[in-house]
Amino acid sequence: MNKRENLIEKLVVQNNQKILLLVMDGIGDIPSKEFGKKTPLEYAITPNLDKLAKESITGRMIPVLPGVTPGSGPGHLGLFGYDPLEFQMGRGILEACGLNLDIKDGDIAVRCNFATANDKDAITDRRAGRIPTEKCEELCNLISSKIKEIDGVKITLKASMQHRFVVVFRGENLCDMLTDSDPLVIGKPPLEIKALCEKAEFTAKVVNKFYLQARDVIKDLKPANSLLMRGFSAKPRIPSLHDRFKLNSVCLATYPMYKGLSRLAGMTVIDEAGKNIEELFNKYIELHNKYDYFFIHVKYTDSNGEDGNFAGKSKIIEEVDKALPIIMGKMPNVLCITGDHSTPAAMKSHSWHHVPVMIHSNYCGADGAVRFTENECNGGGLGTFESRYLMNYLLANAMKLSKFGA
Amino acid sequence: MNKRENLIEKLVVQNNQKILLLVMDGIGDIPSKEFGKKTPLEYAITPNLDKLAKESITGRMIPVLPGVTPGSGPGHLGLFGYDPLEFQMGRGILEACGLNLDIKDGDIAVRCNFATANDKDAITDRRAGRIPTEKCEELCNLISSKIKEIDGVKITLKASMQHRFVVVFRGENLCDMLTDSDPLVIGKPPLEIKALCEKAEFTAKVVNKFYLQARDVIKDLKPANSLLMRGFSAKPRIPSLHDRFKLNSVCLATYPMYKGLSRLAGMTVIDEAGKNIEELFNKYIELHNKYDYFFIHVKYTDSNGEDGNFAGKSKIIEEVDKALPIIMGKMPNVLCITGDHSTPAAMKSHSWHHVPVMIHSNYCGADGAVRFTENECNGGGLGTFESRYLMNYLLANAMKLSKFGA
Numbered sequence: 001m002n003k004r005e006n007l008i009e010k011l012v013v014q015n016n017q018k019i020l021l022l023v024m025d026g027i028g029d030i031p032s033k034e035f036g037k038k039t040p041l042e043y044a045i046t047p048n049l050d051k052l053a054k055e056s057i058t059g060r061m062i063p064v065l066p067g068v069t070p071g072s073g074p075g076h077l078g079l080f081g082y083d084p085l086e087f088q089m090g091r092g093i094l095e096a097c098g099l100n101l102d103i104k105d106g107d108i109a110v111r112c113n114f115a116t117a118n119d120k121d122a123i124t125d126r127r128a129g130r131i132p133t134e135k136c137e138e139l140c141n142l143i144s145s146k147i148k149e150i151d152g153v154k155i156t157l158k159a160s161m162q163h164r165f166v167v168v169f170r171g172e173n174l175c176d177m178l179t180d181s182d183p184l185v186i187g188k189p190p191l192e193i194k195a196l197c198e199k200a201e202f203t204a205k206v207v208n209k210f211y212l213q214a215r216d217v218i219k220d221l222k223p224a225n226s227l228l229m230r231g232f233s234a235k236p237r238i239p240s241l242h243d244r245f246k247l248n249s250v251c252l253a254t255y256p257m258y259k260g261l262s263r264l265a266g267m268t269v270i271d272e273a274g275k276n277i278e279e280l281f282n283k284y285i286e287l288h289n290k291y292d293y294f295f296i297h298v299k300y301t302d303s304n305g306e307d308g309n310f311a312g313k314s315k316i317i318e319e320v321d322k323a324l325p326i327i328m329g330k331m332p333n334v335l336c337i338t339g340d341h342s343t344p345a346a347m348k349s350h351s352w353h354h355v356p357v358m359i360h361s362n363y364c365g366a367d368g369a370v371r372f373t374e375n376e377c378n379g380g381g382l383g384t385f386e387s388r389y390l391m392n393y394l395l396a397n398a399m400k401l402s403k404f405g406a
Numbered sequence: 407m408n409k410r411e412n413l414i415e416k417l418v419v420q421n422n423q424k425i426l427l428l429v430m431d432g433i434g435d436i437p438s439k440e441f442g443k444k445t446p447l448e449y450a451i452t453p454n455l456d457k458l459a460k461e462s463i464t465g466r467m468i469p470v471l472p473g474v475t476p477g478s479g480p481g482h483l484g485l486f487g488y489d490p491l492e493f494q495m496g497r498g499i500l501e502a503c504g505l506n507l508d509i510k511d512g513d514i515a516v517r518c519n520f521a522t523a524n525d526k527d528a529i530t531d532r533r534a535g536r537i538p539t540e541k542c543e544e545l546c547n548l549i550s551s552k553i554k555e556i557d558g559v560k561i562t563l564k565a566s567m568q569h570r571f572v573v574v575f576r577g578e579n580l581c582d583m584l585t586d587s588d589p590l591v592i593g594k595p596p597l598e599i600k601a602l603c604e605k606a607e608f609t610a611k612v613v614n615k616f617y618l619q620a621r622d623v624i625k626d627l628k629p630a631n632s633l634l635m636r637g638f639s640a641k642p643r644i645p646s647l648h649d650r651f652k653l654n655s656v657c658l659a660t661y662p663m664y665k666g667l668s669r670l671a672g673m674t675v676i677d678e679a680g681k682n683i684e685e686l687f688n689k690y691i692e693l694h695n696k697y698d699y700f701f702i703h704v705k706y707t708d709s710n711g712e713d714g715n716f717a718g719k720s721k722i723i724e725e726v727d728k729a730l731p732i733i734m735g736k737m738p739n740v741l742c743i744t745g746d747h748s749t750p751a752a753m754k755s756h757s758w759h760h761v762p763v764m765i766h767s768n769y770c771g772a773d774g775a776v777r778f779t780e781n782e783c784n785g786g787g788l789g790t791f792e793s794r795y796l797m798n799y800l801l802a803n804a805m806k807l808s809k810f811g812a
Contacts, residue, residue, distance in 0.1 A: 008471070
C-alpha cells in the first residue's frame, strides 16, 4: 500500500450514503462491421442507460496497465479499489472461495479437472467428456472418503460445475510456488508438479502424492479416471473494504468466482442473490437499508463476448437496461455502471481495451454524454484512469471523503 | 522529490520568456438545472476567454488524486509544480506567511480566534461576535506587550481579519505535533493542548502556558475574553521555484493565504498588488520586465462557490473576461488560465471535480475547443492530468525545458 492509497484511507468517513457498483462483466467492445460499425453497447436499445448517461459523469478505465488484458481477479480487485499489481491471487483460491469453502491463511487451493487417460496415463480428454456436475460431486465424495490427510496436511475436495473441482490443502508450511500438472494438450500424461522455490518442496511432495492416490481411487472408472491440477494458490492477505474504506459491503452475484473474490475483499456474500438480472436487482432493493456498498455482478455480457456472440451480448445489455428501473425505483446515492474489462465479441476473449464507466450521483456533474457507449465515454469528464481509482470517485460522490489539507 | 520531478529540474534552462498563471480559485463546477444545465463558466458571457480557447490547448486537472478534494494549500502547491502529497503544510503557517510574518525554519504558527467565554471558561461564542479587525489588532497588541517570551520561546502575535489572529512561537526544539484547543462547539471550555509525540511535549507546555497567560490579559474585556487555537504547524521545507525551475517568480494576490503560500514557494510577493482584478492585471503590466513567472490569484470565484452563489461566480468570471484585454495587451509568452480546485456552487464547498485548464503560447497548438468550459476541456489536447505536472507544460511552452536524451 503506497502513500497515495494510504491517503484515501485517512480521508474516509462513514455515512449512510449508498453506493451501487453494477458490473457488466466484459462490457467494453469494439465496433463490428456486421452490426453497422457499432459496438454491442451502441447496437443495443437502452433507453434507461441513455437517460442515466445524460445525468452522469463518464470516462474510460484502464483495468491494470495500458495494454494489459486482465483476468477476472485483477479486473475486479481494481474496481474494488485495490492495486491489482499489489494484490495478486490465484484462480484456485478464487474458485475455492466461490464454492463457499472456508479458506484460512496458509491454505493452498488448486483448480482441478477430472480427465480421461489411456492405459499409459496419457490424457485423451482433458475434461472427461464434461461429465455432469452430479457425477463430479460423486467422484469428489469418493476421493474425500479415501484421502483425508497426507503427511499431516488436511485435504478437502469440492465439486464445481461439470468436470471441475477444487482441492484445498491445509497444514503447516505450505507454499503455492508450484507448477501445474495439466499438460494443456492431450496425448501426454499429467506432469509432475514441481516446487518453484525451496519453501514449496514439501508442498510439491504432498500434492504429487495426492495426485497418485486420487488417481488410484478412480483409475478403474469411466470416463473420469484421471485428474489435472493447475493454479495452485494461497489465500492473499487483502485488507477488507471495511478496514480500508469503512464500507459495509455486500456482493450480489450468481457465479461462484465473483462471490469468492468479494469474500476475499471482506464483502458479505448473499448465497442465493438471484438467478437472473431482475432477481439480483430486487435483492438490492430488499437489502437497501442493510449495507452501504452493493456490488452487483452480471456475468453473461462476458460469456457472450467469449463466445463471439455480438448479438447475444447486445441482448444482455438490453436485459440489464430493461431491469434498471428496479434500481432506479430506489436510487442509491451513487450508481456506477461499468465492467471489469472488455471482452470484444470479435476477439472471443478478454482484452486490454479501456472499459466504459459512468457514475451518477447528486453531485457527479454531467459531461454531455447522451448514451453509455465506448465513444461517448471517451470524451467524458472522468477522462481515462486506472480502475483502482474508481473507488476514490465513488467514495467522493458519496461524501465519504474529507478534504485533504488546509 | 522523486526521479520524475528531478528530471524536470535537470532539463530546466533559464530564458526571458514570460509565464503567467492566472488562477481563478475554485473555478471548476457542475451544471445547474436552474441555469439551463450550465456551469458558471458555461453560463458566463466570455468573449475574451472564448477567443483564447480557440488558440489554446485545453485539458482537465486532478489537483491531488482522483476523488480527493484539496484544501487551498495542496491545490496551489500542485499548480506550482510540487507534489502536494510530498509537501504538506498546516493552515497556521499559511496564515502566518500571508500576514507577512517572517517565518523561519523551526518556527511554529497557529491560527487563533478571539472568543467569548462565561465565568466558568466555557465558550459561548467561538468568534467573539466577529469583532472588527481594529479591535483584534488592539487585543493582539495588548497581549504582545504583556507576553514576549515563555520558557525561552519568543512569541509574536498578528491580527488577521475580524476575530482571527496568528501566533508564532520561535525557539529551540519546537514541534508542531499538537492537538487543537478549539473544542469546535460552544458550551465547553478550550481544550488542553496535547503533544502527539514526545518531541512536542515541551511545545505543548509552552502553548498551554501561553493560553493561560493570554486569557488572563483579556479576561475582564468584552466580548473577547478568551481565545482558541488550532492548526499548529511548522514551516515546511520547500525548495523554491528559483532553485527548482530557475524562475524569478512573483505573486499578485489580494488574500493573505495565497501570498503566504507563494512566499513559501520562494516567490516575491507584492504587498499591494491590487484591490480588484483590473488592478492585479495592471500590476502584471507594470512588472512585466522584472519577472518571468507571474502568479495572479482571483479569490472571488471560490468565495461565491462557497456561498452557493452560482450567478455571483459567473459574474466574477465575466469580470475576469472583461479585464483580460489588459493582459492580452502585453501577452506573456505563456498564458495559463485555470483553478486550484473546483468549488461547485451546488455543493458550497471545495470538491474533487477535475479542474479545467488552458494554456496559450506560440507553440501550444489548438484542440478545437471553442470556449473555456469544463466540457470543452474534457476533450482537450492535454487530456486529464495531475496538477503537479502543469508546471512541466508551462516551462515547455516557454522553451525552458531542454531535450531529454540524445
